[in-house]
Amino acid sequence: MPQLNGGGGDDLGANDEMISFKDEGEQEEKISENVSAERDLDDLKSSLVNESENNSSSSDSEQAERRPQPRPDLDSYEKTRDYFSEALRRQQDGGFFKSPHYPGYPFLMIPDLTNPYLSNGALSPSARTYLQMKWPLLDVPGAAGLKDPRSPTPGHLSNKVPVVQHAHHVHPLTPLITYSNEHFSPGTPPSHLSPEILDPKTGIPRTPHPSELSPYYPLSPGAVGQIPHPLGWLVPQQGQHMYSIPPGGFLDLSAFCHPTGIPHPAIVSPAIKQEPNSHDHMSPSMHSRKSPGPAKKEEDKKPHIKKPLNAFMLYMKEMRAKVVAECTLKESAAINQILGRRWHSLSREEQAKYYELARKERQLHSQLYPGWSARDNYGKRKKRKRDNKPDSTPEDFSIRNKNQCVQYLPSEKMCDSPASSHGSMLDSPATPSAALASPAAPAATHSEQAQPLSLTTKPEGRLHHHFLTGKPSGSASSSSSSSSSSSSSSHPSISIPIGTSGSHSSHSAPIFSRPIPFSSLHHSMLSPPSPFHQAALHSHHALFQSQPLSLVTKSSD
DNA sequence: CATCCTTTGAAGTAA
């Protein structure tokens, strides 16, 4: 596996995270990434707050609360990481807990309870049961592993419930685990669970090496509780916990507590949103919860099978909690913007992971639901009215969007992008010029400002394909302006001719909306990401930088 | 209560 961190890898991983929001002072980035990040977040928050303040000036309190505690999590990021590393090491040495590095990945999902793709009123899409296991795909200790070092502490564990299902906050990657295509065989009876490879010596389940592990381990609900879980905890997303603590569970909570002692913000909210219905086929105990309703009929008929999550969605699920924790933001729209930026700032390796996961999910999905087509879901969701009316002129775009002219994210101080100091990333940050160039910036009239941000990101939106996917997502071509804002999103598309070479049309090359400074092109993946790629890319690992994506771009002159 | 908002990516439809 790609050893991303040769020794200092950890740091890189951490940096990645921290830098994401860097906006100004990239020069000092090295010096104070934390600070920078914090500041960024603060700005972000402030801006958001301001928004709300405008509406109602009540956020003082909010600000107040934020200030005092400048993201301890970040501060302790390193520590935490180390902490975990050490813990891991200990475990590997024979420690009782074999907790994986990734708090989130190591779980097995019990298929019975969970079809992530089934959702529908009656079927809770998300209720899932997990068992801990090693994440097959992410066995890249490097960046990935450190992804969430701050793993939240299980706020409240319950041994009463061997299987804690949680609704929305499922680990994003779990679905993959569940449906791992490679080993998935539709007909396989879920009876043998054998993920638990007992350590011959200790008798304690050890986490099998990915290679020896089938990602798909159907477990019967009953069995779940019996399997001694090494860890028994999971990184709750957004405050949820799903664990199954063995009766005798020696859960050394302290080990998973936030080193700082400061509870992970996410943990604060105990309110677990449980999907009311969750499963059609669930464990007996759960069954009692749900009374077969009328809905059932429909389900039987045609359960709503959700689309498999794409890479970004997977990423979102994973990171959302973190972002939420870091910021006081609550609005998903805002969070998503942040996530979008972070996404862009991810290194190739990291993105590749998600693409890979997404790919597998799709495969799995197709295996599970051979006949399913995305089309099936069309129209199920109320159609957004956002569609621009065809006739709407480009300027209209401002209209549609909204009502809320909320600028969710503050412009990251522009895109002065750090000049991409390192340009390494996939998206290499746009060169300032590019940003500037963006024509998009419609002269912002007030209304248009409504989405300043949007400009930001979206511009590329359809413009770029991901280097990894290589698949054209849309129109990259038209460079120009397209007039209409095409995308749904409302912003005029920016057509920034990509600088450098952009050209690569040839092999569907990824067209970065942003100039691609370096060779990225050259690895521009002709093919989907693979670990190998990652290795190749390794050299480029860079700190992610902020993304210029954004924001706003000032209007060009 | 339903939909919007917002993000990226995949897949669908229409031309």
Add this chain to the structure above:
DNA sequence: TTACTTCAAAGGATG
């Protein structure tokens, strides 16, 4: 083939 739309998650905001 291109261009555009829809949906996937999420949860506060809005009508």
